[in-house]
Amino acid sequence: MSEWSYYDKRDVVDNAKTAAKGVTDTQREIKSLRDEVKALRDEQRELLRVNRQLLEAFNRMARDVERMREEMYPNDNAPKRGLKRPAAMKVVKKS
DSSP, rough: OSSSSSHHHHHHHHHHHHHHHHHHHHHHHHHHHHHHHHHHHHHHHHHHHHHHHHHHHHHHHHHHHHHHHHHSSSSSSSTTTOOOGGGGGGOOOOO
């Protein structure tokens, strides 16, 4: 006669099946998490690409604004080109 009873054998088989199901569930969850991580990495790359484009656009805009400012508000070192002082405002030296 066997040392193991029917119920003992049944418990061992049930425990093995439960453990195998747990392994399968864990593997499925790991695959799902890997897919989610991959999707998040792809999204992060896309956001980084868009942020770089925005930064480049803002830098171009800042350079354009600086050029416009130089043209609109000349200083003594860089007078506005093409403008001459009107004759009425010319200073006449008296001798």
